[in-house]
Amino acid sequence: MNAPHATEVVGEAVLGAPEEADPAWPWHRPGVYAVAPGVFRIPLPLPDAGLHSVNAYVLDGPDGVVVVDPGQATPEGREHLARGLAMLGRHPRDVRRCLVTHVHRDHYTRAVELRREFGPGIALGRAERRSLALIADPAYSIVGTQLELLVRAGAADLARELADADDGVPRDLWEQPDTWLEDEAVDLGSRVLDAIPTPGHTRGHLVFRDDAAGLLLAGDHVLPHITPSIGFEPDVPDRPLGDYLRSLARVRALPDTWLLPAHGHVTSSVHRRVDELQEHHAHRLEETVVPLLERTCTAAEVAGRLRWTRRRRAFEELGPFDRMLAVLETRSHLDVLVDRGRARRAEDDGVERYAST
Numbered sequence: 152m153n154a155p156h157a158t159e160v161v162g163e164a165v166l167g168a169p170e171e172a173d174p175a176w177p178w179h180r181p182g183v184y185a186v187a188p189g190v191f192r193i194p195l196p197l198p199d200a201g202l203h204s205v206n207a208y209v210l211d212g213p214d215g216v217v218v219v220d221p222g223q224a225t226p227e228g229r230e231h232l233a234r235g236l237a238m239l240g241r242h243p244r245d246v247r248r249c250l251v252t253h254v255h256r257d258h259y260t261r262a263v264e265l266r267r268e269f270g271p272g273i274a275l276g277r278a279e280r281r282s283l284a285l286i287a288d289p290a291y292s293i294v295g296t297q298l299e300l301l302v303r304a305g306a307a308d309l310a311r312e313l314a315d316a317d318d319g320v321p322r323d324l325w326e327q328p329d330t331w332l333e334d335e336a337v338d339l340g341s342r343v344l345d346a347i348p349t350p351g352h353t354r355g356h357l358v359f360r361d362d363a364a365g366l367l368l369a370g371d372h373v374l375p376h377i378t379p380s381i382g383f384e385p386d387v388p389d390r391p392l393g394d395y396l397r398s399l400a401r402v403r404a405l406p407d408t409w410l411l412p413a414h415g416h417v418t419s420s421v422h423r424r425v426d427e428l429q430e431h432h433a434h435r436l437e438e439t440v441v442p443l444l445e446r447t448c449t450a451a452e453v454a455g456r457l458r459w460t461r462r463r464r465a466f467e468e469l470g471p472f473d474r475m476l477a478v479l480e481t482r483s484h485l486d487v488l489v490d491r492g493r494a495r496r497a498e499d500d501g502v503e504r505y506a507s508t
């Protein structure tokens with residue numbers, strides 16, 4: 152594996168060398184961080200206080216600039232990206248292509264704005280097609296299709312609470328990409344990235360792997376500090392956690408590389424973090440089955456018994472949006488338990504209930 156070895160200083164940030172050496176340095180501190188020759192991380196602030204920022208990765212080569220995940224369409228995001236590019240001697244008009252790992256607003260919507268201003272092409276995973284069509288509908292709400300699932304999961308109250316939630320993104324920003332990517336090599340001239348479908352966080356999520364440089368642009372598939380949400384997308388598949396676990400295994404089977412995540416520091420081993428995530432979900436599946444040993448439960452009831460986030464918070468302490476993510480994620484764990492013969496699911500009056508086997 153080639154280690155990133157840039158050690159220069161650009162703007163406010165100390166570069167490269169490797170970032171994980173100083174975990175006290177907040178990953179979202181504004182600046183430009185050299186990750187590898189011609190590869191730079193620019194954290195862009197997000198309105199969502201929980202996530203802080205999203206990392207745009209700038210691939211700078213003789214044939215222009217490619218941005219992976221240019222972030223969310225907000226004035227701050229636009230300014231930080233432009234400022235970061237300026238530190239590299241570039242301008243947003245030099246961006247010739249945006250590669251987007253998935254259709255969530257904090258990754259996709261700034262790409263559409265950039266295209267409107269300067270015309271770079273946008274590439275997105277083909278399996279996001281239906282979700283994008285649903286979000287682009289003027290009648291869509293952020294929790295639209297999620298509401299129905301919440302009711303089935305036994306969280307009708309929460310569904311009512313969230314009914315008027317709005318994602319703050321103008322509907323007309325959800326334009327189509329220029330290219331729908333599948334499992335394929337993306338030739339950028341000076342480098343080739345393998346676009347690898349990694350369904351789970353969303354149905355059409357892609358990671359981009361630079362084999363020669365030993366880098367994985369992982370989007371939200373593998374995050375260093377948090378576990379990606381499962382089942383939060385307009386077009387929810389049947390078994391999003393099953394998909395996610397298979398996608399983790401796919402990435403784990405490739406030779407190890409540096410991890411370039413969409414949220415968090417760059418770290419030196421994809422394998423190490425995938426191992427932790429696999430362990431997390433194995434442990435979570437065991438925790439999820441425990442309430443079923445006493446009685447039959449809905450997904451919402453099981454979610455209420457579990458602890459959430461790295462701080463192990465109680466379900467009731469979470470805000471409504473996070474409670475929604477928690478219920479959907481619990482439901483995905485329960486369905487994996489059903490697939491593995493550890494639980495049974497029965498639907499009664501439009502509500503799913505789970506029992507241990």
Ligand SMILES: [Zn+2]
Nearest residue numbers: 255257371413
């Ligand atoms: Zn994200």
